[in-house]
Amino acid sequence: MLHAPGLQPSLRAGEDRSVAPQRLDDFRDNWWTGNRLDWPEGPTRYDSEGKVLPTEKSEVAWLTDEERRLAETEYERLRASGSATAFVTLAVLEWARTHPNDPRSPEALARVVRLSRLSHEDEGKARWTRRAFQLLHANWPKSEWARRTPYWYN
Numbered sequence: 001m002l003h004a005p006g007l008q009p010s011l012r013a014g015e016d017r018s019v020a021p022q023r024l025d026d027f028r029d030n031w032w033t034g035n036r037l038d039w040p041e042g043p044t045r046y047d048s049e050g051k052v053l054p055t056e057k058s059e060v061a062w063l064t065d066e067e068r069r070l071a072e073t074e075y076e077r078l079r080a081s082g083s084a085t086a087f088v089t090l091a092v093l094e095w096a097r098t099h100p101n102d103p104r105s106p107e108a109l110a111r112v113v114r115l116s117r118l119s120h121e122d123e124g125k126a127r128w129t130r131r132a133f134q135l136l137h138a139n140w141p142k143s144e145w146a147r148r149t150p151y152w153y154n
Contacts, residue, residue, distance in 0.1 A: 002111040005030035031084025106145035109136040117153040
């Protein structure tokens, strides 16, 4: 996910991102926010006066009842995790902490620091970003990724 900030757990109606999924969008259209998870509701509908009608759960015809229940469970877990900033950063912090010899950890930590700059606001973002920055510089101070990450964003 860190290599594809255009990924989102839902499809978007209307205009898509203005940059390729593999690039960070300078206007913060990266991953998802906690309030922008709109699956499994259907598309926005309007009445004759232009007022938004309540959305209904969309039904995917080819899913079995068991697959639909599993998808709803996964969706609720993802929604409960909040934004991508929270979801990704906390996963990277846990991985780097428990796998200190993994050569991918410095890059992942540097990427979540950058993610925080170009992602939507989140309640714990500054704390998590600071922790990622500190872990990167404490465990891999001479790495290329530490050199490329001289500061963290509040």
